[in-house]
Amino acid sequence: MIVMYKSGGALMRALSAHPASPRYPQLAATLSQRTGIALTDGHPISERSQVVFAKGLSSAGLAARLAADPDVEFAEPDQRRHIRSIPNDPLYPGNQISATPTVGQWYLRPPNSVNVSAINAETAWTTTTGTSSVVVAVLDTGVRFDHPDLVGKLYTGYDFISDTVTANDGNGRDADASDPGDWVTQAEVDSDPTFKDCDVGDSSWHGTQVAGLVGAATNNGIGMASVGRNVMILPVRVLGKCGGFDSDIIAGMLWAGGLSSNPVANSHPAKVLNLSLGSAGSCTASYTNAISQLTAAGVTVVISAGNAEGLAVDTPANCSGVIAVAGVRHIGTKVGFSSLGPEVALSAPAGNCINLSGACLNPLLTTTNTGTTVPATNTYSDSFRLSLGTSFSAPLVAGTAGLMLSVKPALTPAQVKSTLQSTARAFPTSGAGATIPVCQAPSSTTQDECYCTTSTCGAGLLDTAAAVAAVAPPLAPTAPLSASTANPSVGVPVSLEASDATVAAGRSGTYLWTLATSGGATASFTSAVNGSTATLLPTAPGTVTVTLTVTDDLGVQTAASTMLTISNPPTAVIVPSSATVVAGDSVSLDGSTSSAVGGRSIAQYAWTISSGASFGSFLGATNASTAALQGTAAGTVVVTLTVTDSAGVQSTANSTITVTAAPVSSGGGGGGGGALGLPWLIALAAAVVAVRVNRRRLRD
Template sequence: MKQSQLNYPTLLKMAAAVMLATGPMVAVAGMPDLQPNAAARHYAADTDRMIVKYRAAATSGKQGAMAAPMSSSRMAFAARAGQQLGVTMKAARTTATGAQVFELDRKMSVKDVAALAADLKARDPSVEYAEPDRMLQALMTPTDSRYNEQWHYFEAAGGLRLPAAWDQSTGVGVTVAVIDTGFRPHPDLAANLLPGYDFISNASVANDGGGRDADATDTGDSLIANQCGFGRPAQNTNSSWHGTHVAGTIAARTNNGVGVAGVAFNAKVVPARVLGKCGGYTSDIADAIIWSSGGAVAGVPANANPARVINLSLGGPGTCDTTTQTAINGARARGSIVIVAAGNDNTDASGFTPANCAGVTTVAAVNRSGGRAWYSNYGAVIDVAAPGGDTQVNANGILSTHNAGTTTPGADSYSYQQGTSMAAPHVAGVAALMIAKKPSVTVDELESRLKSTTRAFAAACNGCGTGVVDATAAVLAMGGTVTPPPPTTDPLLRTEVEPNNGMSSANIVATSGTTVQGSMGSWSDTDIFLVQLPPGKTLSSTLIPGSANADYDLLVYGANGGLLGKSENGPGATDAVSVTNYNSTTMARYVRVVYYSGGTGAVGGKYSLKLSW
């Protein structure tokens, strides 16, 4: 039977009671080990691809980019450039920006491919730009730990100040794109997932038997030693299920009595799979950014759910390349804010992409004490900080949805991890709350409000932006004061008046047949109505939720506060309770509406309550 009076601490205790063991975790490809100054240990040191943009190609837009034809003269220039390093190349595909991806016949260092690109541009005057198609990785320092609370949402020092923000917004109507390893259909997440796309164009990286397709499911990214090049990795590594963890932080189901809460638990997630074995190519990531924001990508069906927020918990060393910057510029122009993890190398983030790209919101990580997490990158390119956790002490990590499989998918589970990958989705979730509060907000205003409403660091965090993101302050900065409904001339129709959370402040309903129009302002809201029921009369109470996903319960109490009847039907269902006054005198009856799950606020939390006797 449902419990009608759930509160947030209760949910946390429930989550702790159902947490599943995830098994030992080891370093994901491309991430530093738990040692300082490990910035050079990225698998992105090698690539077998190059991106070339020819001047004849049109720029990216809603109608898609037109690829410049690969003439024999262009291929000849490419062949001569390759001869300098003893490499041959072939044209593989065209990106959404109109650039050409060349495949090399072997892996080379990014430095050598950059030299090859420069040589080609010098030889061929029709080349607008040429650059390595680098492999980027998920920005996570994984760990094998267990925790019993999501401190990162509510603790004063290192938390997000999130619960009070939920009184204002839960992310209803906002879509967030998670550009990552794909997703697992975790039961604590699946209801908030929208159709995504697998952008991995290389079959061996994809690890799912093919290239691009409409299935963004994460099949695993485990590696054997040296699979990505000598010493990369140094030992076998388990699958990371990184995208599922990130998506759970943003939009895990909440108030369902199990598992974990999401920052914007009524938002939706569009997963775009770009990371697989050894990481993901820049060209694939750029296409995913364009598609996620509503832009056109040749050969890929249009995204039916363009994202207002894009989360990139990935990266690698180097400057921001033209391919990625062009994609980000297009996403911003289409109204999408791009949230990027700063990186986990304990060094200046200016040396890492896409953290150093223009127009992104770059996020550093704080620990439970509210200071810079030891691994977090820092510097002038950082905009804000958010909880990233620190699993050197087991109780201090970030808890989210995960999978127990070590190579291929296993049982759905929960995992505690640390990294700027964990910090970025906290900010992406807050951005979704802000947009839901004020849908007309621009990208520039959103970024400005995120930065101006941060709170001071509780401990040292030099080079961590303006402060720790404050969810409550950020959402309140969106304004959007609720407009009360116009007065009605119907004597049997009235509007709920707050505050009415207790018997002493109950709204009085004096006329039989009255229909009250009310709303659940937040997950902790309760509305109470007082009826003076004459002797021998039966009070019929009927509660109709305002949406199919709203689940509110109906309870009726006597004058002394004793429960006389209740109805606890599921989402979208009508609840009804009837109680009779068998006394010889008029008796007070208190009718109570309680939030259980679903929408909140003046729009999403609507209900009607009819009282007759």
């Protein structure tokens, strides 16, 4: 019997007043005195609850007597719960002939027209593959720690099975959460009251299978992939031979979520609990209390709906505050064995075989063991060793919750649930054939395959990618920025370009250009600053940092910057040998004193005639530091020198050259000779005088 004591009652006050005593209630003796019932202490469950034992009364009678005590909040039978893996689907195959299904892990891929219910984990993995800081607790039969695909993925956990016969490991509660096997023989059912009404069967390795689906090592070159990939798994053993008791399950839940240190502190509290277990009945006060504590502490609880072939959802999946998961076939219809009802939050693949005989075509592949009793060889489920049932739908959801919490750790259990539901894909309404009915509200009549509705199978089909995308931080815009030059010159415009900037799909964005100057630099935008391009005009040398900020319609921003070093442009200088030249003669033009600044050099010279081309022309090259201009006719010639520095910046200088007419000769004659013209006479006279002067100087 589970007894919960009132927090403000005399029994709890007395317990608190004696700190040296155990902090967990062992109050059977006190209750015996009060009720007159011979009670013995069982194990504690939480700081206010424990198990008590009595003989001679029915469970209902004992619960009523204990609940009447003023210090007791409630008392209820400690019921058995069972693993939910063996389906009674009418399409369960009669015999298997092939080991590996050709479809592989179909349920992790994007959905298509064949595998409608695939959860699209592949796409979710492009956003996150999970983080080791997120812990998913698997409350089940324990795990095989030596399975190669679980090595490095499991914390130590704890074994909460208090009954040694059920535990099947030689003792009760201990720190060993490994699965020793949970087989039950016919002889045990016939001879041991513990196994009365239990199903005969081989070891299930149920917890190992669930753990593999949640978080088996992935992309490690062996075995299988899991939904949660990098999330860590906390194994909490609460089920053994023929299942487990509520008291052990609830104690394990509270411990897994970090709410109890009994019997030891949990070093790795879980953010998600997976319970692939249950049995028929209404949600009990014990589960209601435990689940309320867990969700208030931020722990998400995922539970399989049950395999009751269309009957009502099991306990504890029908408790408020949990995420109850029903099972669907690959085509999206309810798989025959799945329970259904309004308590279901959503549905996920549960595995199904389609065929009545031969190899199962659509099982879920996961980690397991070949041992029929004690452990043997670690292996994987396949078309022969089947993993079918809502027990395996739940871990697909739990693993998805782990991915969601990996990208947004602050999610509350309510937010996890509502997001899973709001992103679920609609159930198909065709594809299974006209004879398949629509699912109805649960009654006493079983329902096999049927078309799901939101009142029977939850909000829709699990979509891992959509759920992760809905909670992931928005993808930031991109802001690729380029400038026409990184070394502009004063007065030379700079073109800024960001047309390749992007925002996330479905969003719009805005641009904003800003600048910051240093080293005396000045510059200003000569264009709008809210477009994908802009123009900057440097006006003084120094350093300018240009920043582009792209903001999407959700307010998410990305900024990119580029630094521009502004220098003065080069100086072009022309030094002519003369400002005047006679037509027919030439003048030298020297541009070698042109200069560049800022560590640059003159890289190119270009000489042109910008005016008066009919009065002069260049002799020789026009791409050197010097040039020669020949006058061709009287007039004015404007020569331009364009220099280009090593940064590609240009500057020009002009020089005006006057071309004068060449002298014109005159003369007459006839009779064999002609007279000298006046200029020649003057020149001749000057020469005679010069000769005489020189002679005189010689004589002197």
